[in-house]
Amino acid sequence: MNKIFGILAVLCCLALPGINLQAAGYPDQPVTLVAPYGAGGASDLVARALAETARGYLGEQPVIVINKPGNGGMTGSRYVANADPDGYTLLLARVGMALYPAVHEKSPVAWDEYTFLGLLEATPMILCVNADSPYQTVEDLLTAIKQNLGRMTYAASGAAAIDGFATQTLLADAGLDPLTAATLVPYKGGGALATALLGGHVDFLAVSAGSLMPHIEAGKMRALMVYSPQRMSKLPDVPTATEKGFTLAGQVTGWSALYGPKNLPENVVSSWKNALDKVATDKTWMELADRRGSISAIGTVDMAEYAQKQFQLYNSLAKKFGYLK
Structure with missing residues (x-):
């Protein structure tokens, strides 16, 4: 008898629209x-x-x-x-x-x-330099880029990736050519990007906070700017792109x-x-x-x-x- 009721229950489910037996017990x-x-x-x-x-x-x-x-x-x-x-x-x-x-x-x-x-x-994305870098502010960094067009390097996972756009929008906002003012050095993944900056292989980068915060908190990197609507609670003294008047960079997050x-x-x-x-x-x-x-x-x-x-x-x-x- 129980077996018959079980079969009837299954048949009723099959007859009812919207019932998905595979999903019913998910997961x-x-x-x-x-x-x-x-x-x-x-x-x-x-x-x-x-x-x-x-x-x-x-x-x-x-x-x-x-x-x-x-x-x-x-x-x-x-x-x-x-x-x-x-x-x-x-x-x-x-x-x-x-x-x-x-x-x-x-x-x-x-x-x-x-x-x-x-x-x-x-x-949020964070614009960072190595702790040993001479650049204390985003203005310092942009001045150096203008004085060394094409010679300064930044790490990103690709030119048309989020971390590529983070730097390129900043360069464009500063009146520089976003594709040639600084030279992109490609790396795969946030861990590799952070390692490149820590090792002195690039001059700066702008990548996700998740990949950088441990190094910033350890004093190995210096944050110059954040790409977020408001300042980060962990970096209350670091200005946002919008605060600095960078219109395009202010849209990147x-x-x-x-x-x-x-x-x-x-x-x-x-x-x-x-x-x-x-x-x-x-x-x-x-x-x-x-x-x-x-x-x-x-x-x-x-x-x-x-x-x-x-x-x-x-x-x-x-x-x-x-x-x-």
Whole structure:
């Protein structure tokens, strides 16, 4: 008799619209979270912070972080976009997921080729020099660049990546050619970028706070400016780009979000919405965000709308700087 009732229950579920048996018990196995940049960088750090805190709100199923760097974050993004839309392969999205399609006409993944699960945090960029550098202010640095056109170097993951735009917008705001006034030296991942500055291989950089704050706090780097709407609580004496009157640079900021493949089942979306609502006030999540120099932003924007605006911003910058016609 019980067996008959069980069969009838399954048949009823199949007959009801909107019921997804696969998603009904989600998650019933570990979730893979893909960080599309290298270990030790901003995406890796926030992915591991989310993995640590979210499992407590997902029935204790583990969230396993894997790094799939390459092609400006598109290798990992494509991996997730092509995954089964079952909620077990998700993406720790960064601003590059909107930026790369904005500056590459043949992007492997479009900016909207995802299910947008939510914004996680704002991650200010910081303009930094080595602690041994003679430059004490952003004005000192710009003066040196003007006096040594093309000879000073900065580290970035690519010319048309967020850290590339962070420097190029500053140069443009200062009346310099954004592509030739300073020479870009490419490195992969936030950890490698920080190491390049620490080792004296470049003169300056402007990358995510998560990759730089430990070195700033250790006295090994000097912060000259932050790319954020307001000053960072951990760097109260460091001015923002907007305060300095840098219009283009003032629009640049980093962020992290949670994406999935297109057409995730509604039950999966709801499960993550509920989980993120709880993560937003989780003490561990907040402490880890503060440690990275990030600002928790869960629930503050409609992620699909925000991603579209970010795409439009960087598309306009790409045209202004000559990357696109």
